[in-house]
Amino acid sequence: MADERTYPLTSDDGKPIYGLPHDDKELNRLDLQHEAVKIVFGDLNICKDQVDNVLDPLDGQRRVLDLGSGTGVWCIEMAEMYPHANILGVDIKLQEQSNLPPNCVFEIWDVNSGLERFYGQFDVVHTRFTTGVFANPQTALIEMERCLKPGGLLIIISASFLLSEDRKTMYPVYTKANPQGSWFQRSVMKNFPGLKKLGVDPQLFEREIDKGLWKHELLDPLSCAAALITVPIGPWPTSPDTKEAAQLRKVGEYWRDNFLIVHHHWERLHEASGRSRSEWELTVRKVDEELHETRHRVAIHMRAVWGRARGFNPSPSTVQRPLPLESSPGIFQVLSIHHSEDEWVRMGEEYRATFTPEMYSFLNIPNFDALL
């Protein structure tokens, strides 16, 4: 079903080890998505103050590790922004790079084969949009923490890609019984059993993010925080503030353009979920149509968690500066930052309570509600 040329990553026994293609379209999309993330974060990093603090040039040699670095765009911009720091990006597949900043290098490494060779060396460990990468997320998080120097900062950015009506409620999915639901939601959900077939359970990763990092032994709980980022798909949210309205429109357009590309790249995952070729073709057509309409006012949830390894004196830098799209009462809220574990865990529980049994079936049962 899928074009083998775009999926070079298979293990010795011929099984795929990563669900998305590595072709130019996907790489260009990752760069577009990077720009879209920066608009939402208002910076290269959501916790810029903490990054500035741990990468303070006055205090010795600085090192940054990015796991699953993709096109390398985050690493390259980090290298430019912090020229005194050395940035290492690792990925299972390296991209050809020219004119790299001298303080930026890339290596091939399978993050599922352990991170021992990186232990204790880094001031920042970062991973973004790697939900479909870690075979054992609980162990992977501890492995990442072990790569930190004392006081080093771990940052994880995840995107669940499930659609919400607002910040708290899952969006209804198109089924035979509910033709008013979203085809896009359906297409997203079909990836879950497909990823499981490839040996990665995204729900395990999500569960780790739901807990935040507060209880992680290697991290200082006072330095831990989490952010919920609700990204509109399409330019539908409005605001009485003209500047804010323009910014929301831009965010919505960027993310819609990103999804118009990426849903075409889920072919292998749908196939692994047991979907037929004809159902795949129908789904692609319907999602393309839906993303061009405004009938479904939907958003995705991105989440970020971060915290610092024990062994430093906490400073007021743990207080977050206001961000451009942080809550304004009465308008679509893109970003909120949470310093309380209880609040974060409760938000996750409330959100999961809006999943219907049918949605769980989509996430867990291959070929559930097959159409063709």
Ligand SMILES: C[S@@+](CC[C@H](N)C(=O)[O-])C[C@H]1O[C@@H](n2cnc3c(N)ncnc32)[C@H](O)[C@@H]1O
């Ligand atoms: C969705 S992309 C995200 C790329 C980048 N972090 C970003 O935010 O643009 C996931 C990346 O993880 C890489 N990857 C997949 N499996 C991996 C593994 N086992 N070890 C290291 N990298 C892996 C893929 O090659 C891909 O570049």
